[in-house]
Amino acid sequence: MAIENRQIVLTSVPENELKASHFELQVTPMPQASEGEVLVKTLYMSLDAANRAWMRGPSYRDAVVAGDVMPTFCIGLVEQSTDTTIAVGSIVETEGVWADYFLVKGDSLKVVPNTQPLSHLLSVRGIAGKTAYFGLLNIGQPQAGETIVVSGAAGSVGTLVGQIGRIKGCRVVGIAGSEEKCTWLVDELGFDAAVNYKSGNLFKDLKANCPNGIDVYFDNVGGTVLETVLYHMNLKGRIVCCGAVSQYDSSNPAGPRNLPGLVVVKRLRMEGFIAFDFPEHEAKADADLASWAANGSIKVVEDVVDGLENAPEALVGLLNGENRGKRMVRVASS
Amino acid sequence: MAIENRQIVLTSVPENELKASHFELQVTPMPQASEGEVLVKTLYMSLDAANRAWMRGPSYRDAVVAGDVMPTFCIGLVEQSTDTTIAVGSIVETEGVWADYFLVKGDSLKVVPNTQPLSHLLSVRGIAGKTAYFGLLNIGQPQAGETIVVSGAAGSVGTLVGQIGRIKGCRVVGIAGSEEKCTWLVDELGFDAAVNYKSGNLFKDLKANCPNGIDVYFDNVGGTVLETVLYHMNLKGRIVCCGAVSQYDSSNPAGPRNLPGLVVVKRLRMEGFIAFDFPEHEAKADADLASWAANGSIKVVEDVVDGLENAPEALVGLLNGENRGKRMVRVASS
Numbered sequence: 001m002a003i004e005n006r007q008i009v010l011t012s013v014p015e016n017e018l019k020a021s022h023f024e025l026q027v028t029p030m031p032q033a034s035e036g037e038v039l040v041k042t043l044y045m046s047l048d049a050a051n052r053a054w055m056r057g058p059s060y061r062d063a064v065v066a067g068d069v070m071p072t073f074c075i076g077l078v079e080q081s082t083d084t085t086i087a088v089g090s091i092v093e094t095e096g097v098w099a100d101y102f103l104v105k106g107d108s109l110k111v112v113p114n115t116q117p118l119s120h121l122l123s124v125r126g127i128a129g130k131t132a133y134f135g136l137l138n139i140g141q142p143q144a145g146e147t148i149v150v151s152g153a154a155g156s157v158g159t160l161v162g163q164i165g166r167i168k169g170c171r172v173v174g175i176a177g178s179e180e181k182c183t184w185l186v187d188e189l190g191f192d193a194a195v196n197y198k199s200g201n202l203f204k205d206l207k208a209n210c211p212n213g214i215d216v217y218f219d220n221v222g223g224t225v226l227e228t229v230l231y232h233m234n235l236k237g238r239i240v241c242c243g244a245v246s247q248y249d250s251s252n253p254a255g256p257r258n259l260p261g262l263v264v265v266k267r268l269r270m271e272g273f274i275a276f277d278f279p280e281h282e283a284k285a286d287a288d289l290a291s292w293a294a295n296g297s298i299k300v301v302e303d304v305v306d307g308l309e310n311a312p313e314a315l316v317g318l319l320n321g322e323n324r325g326k327r328m329v330r331v332a333s334s
Numbered sequence: 335m336a337i338e339n340r341q342i343v344l345t346s347v348p349e350n351e352l353k354a355s356h357f358e359l360q361v362t363p364m365p366q367a368s369e370g371e372v373l374v375k376t377l378y379m380s381l382d383a384a385n386r387a388w389m390r391g392p393s394y395r396d397a398v399v400a401g402d403v404m405p406t407f408c409i410g411l412v413e414q415s416t417d418t419t420i421a422v423g424s425i426v427e428t429e430g431v432w433a434d435y436f437l438v439k440g441d442s443l444k445v446v447p448n449t450q451p452l453s454h455l456l457s458v459r460g461i462a463g464k465t466a467y468f469g470l471l472n473i474g475q476p477q478a479g480e481t482i483v484v485s486g487a488a489g490s491v492g493t494l495v496g497q498i499g500r501i502k503g504c505r506v507v508g509i510a511g512s513e514e515k516c517t518w519l520v521d522e523l524g525f526d527a528a529v530n531y532k533s534g535n536l537f538k539d540l541k542a543n544c545p546n547g548i549d550v551y552f553d554n555v556g557g558t559v560l561e562t563v564l565y566h567m568n569l570k571g572r573i574v575c576c577g578a579v580s581q582y583d584s585s586n587p588a589g590p591r592n593l594p595g596l597v598v599v600k601r602l603r604m605e606g607f608i609a610f611d612f613p614e615h616e617a618k619a620d621a622d623l624a625s626w627a628a629n630g631s632i633k634v635v636e637d638v639v640d641g642l643e644n645a646p647e648a649l650v651g652l653l654n655g656e657n658r659g660k661r662m663v664r665v666a667s668s
Contacts, residue, residue: 053598060569060599222593222595227589241597241598242598243598244594244595244598247595253591254589254591255590255592256593257586257588259589259590259593260556260573260575260578260590260593261387261578261581261587263575263605263606264387264575264576264577264578265387267605267606267607268575270594270597271597271601271603271604272597272599272601273601
């Protein structure tokens with residue numbers, strides 16, 4: 001095993017746009033496990049828009065502040081263990097950091113089956129899959145024949161929301177940031193339609209593609225896209241509040257001007273959630289997602305960037321919408 | 335019976351602030367009932383912030399446009415009837431208009447018991463009562479010991495929300511627009527605390543008066559008050575979206591800048607509704623409200639303005655927050 005460890009630190013918190021220059025790669029001595037600790041070798045690190053939101057202040061977790069080694073949800077391999085319940089060689093999922101190796105308490109990680117491919121543990125069978133599944137089905141509660149719109153449609157969660165919506169017999173319309181992505185969503189992933197919010201015609205394009213209005217809106221972006229979608233919501237529609245990525249890079253975010261007015265007159269329900277809110281449904285979700293991926297009902301789209309050192313650029317690129325499907329960094333092979 | 339009828343027409347739709355000069359009182363011949371129609375003598379007309387919202391566009395009802403006799407929810411007495419199911423002399427509740435007399439189809443009105451006082455049919459046992467009851471209990475779902483905040487606290491719905499919240503064992507904090515109203519809410523209606531949003535210290539005042547955060551926010555106003563309350567919401571908090579009166583007089587409303595961001599990170603639920611959404615619970619609601627009013631658990635606060643001709647000023651005053659409790663116009667005695 002190496003005697004040095006690489007780690008990437010957030011050296012300053014961005015006021016507006018996050019850039020790779022906000023991070024610095026440092027070389028440190030290899031950490032040593034104390035009593036109850038486990039040394040984990042990082043295999044795959046999840047990149048998520050939420051990583052940027054963490055820098056904005058405390059939320060369901062502490063804020064990420066200047067000087068922190070950047071945290072991440074990841075898949076790793078146990079290299080050393082002083083916890084008798086965690087065997088060396090186990091595959092684990094845990095919150096870790098942007099580093100080749102890191103220490104965690106044994107009781108804060110979860111040993112998982114050595115699934116093939118391992119990357120599915122971060123995509124269809126990981127947080128992205130659970131977020132799409134629980135957000136759409138438990139919060140959005142779509143009925144067959146209803147119309148679902150999802151923003152960030154070409155992203156990790158959006159690609160799955162659309163495909164699960166189709167499985168449930170709904171009309172699915174994606175919102176994405178280029179014509180090319182829109183074509184891909186329809187041709188490759190089976191969306192009924194997709195509209196490019198950068199075309200400047202979002203209001204009209206949604207109207208044309210949602211002739212029966214919108215029953216469920218799965219919102220990954222907030223901002224003006226949310227404002228525009230709200231005008232097309234049907235009475236008693238549901239808005240799944242999953243993210244607000246359009247606002248994360250701004251020090252002065254804008255609120256949709258029709259909130260809460262349209263929530264009142266259309267009797268809408270807007271509800272936030274995270275993927276860990278439904279432990280009692282976890283097993284069913286995993287079984288459904290695994291079987292849909294195995295039988296081809298869902299195409300699993302992964303966007304794997306190689307090399308720890310490329311994580312900053314990869315996260316910035318994600319926030320700019322350059323990814324297709326689930327972006328992750330492969331730090332090492334098991 | 336008179337041979338002339340007075341009615342009040344909305345002569346132009348306000349772009350911003352509604353004024354009494356947007357209305358005109360007209361004298362017309364007494365309407366005559368055709369087949370299936372009923373002639374109703376107006377007794378009490380409900381004044382609601384929603385009346386202003388109706389002028390902003392279609393919602394759960396058609397928009398009110400220039401030239402319309404102003405619609406209203408009201409209590410009336412049947413003067414003539416060509417509908418064999420509706421007896422002359424019946425007390426009815428119905429959508430009517432700002433007029434001494436008006437015609438309606440017999441099948442669109444509801445005969446109600448001759449409750450004493452009749453005004454309760456517009457306050458505690460009318461839309462205000464049902465709105466407070468269903469909004470707080472069915473949408474907000476407060477648990478004993480939780481903290482409820484209600485804006486527009488001195489209004490028709492707010493006074494009831496606070497008192498129902500106390501009955502359910504919650505800490506209740508009102509938001510109102512003057513020190514005098516705040517004192518009254520605490521001393522007369524039993525609110526645990528009340529804060530004046532015009533003091534300029536709403537953020538701090540809420541923090542001081544909600545030491546355990548806010549679990550349920552009953553929102554009658556939207557805008558910056560909603561934005562400020564959102565910062566104090568607890569995880570999994572519920573926002574009952576009842577109205578957005580701060581926005582109704584504006585042609586360029588402002589959206590809370592922390593929406594939908596805080597809905598996501600705090601996993602909040604925001605939900606709109608109207609009082610008619612719960613027909614299966616109507617009987618229980620009416621029984622509860624009637625008994626609470628009868629046994630003094632609820633003080634019914636009514637603000638009765640006499641005279642049809644005073645309706646425009648009374649509505650403008652309501653939008654400016656000059657009322658205490660349920661404002662209505664007494665047009666005639668039964």
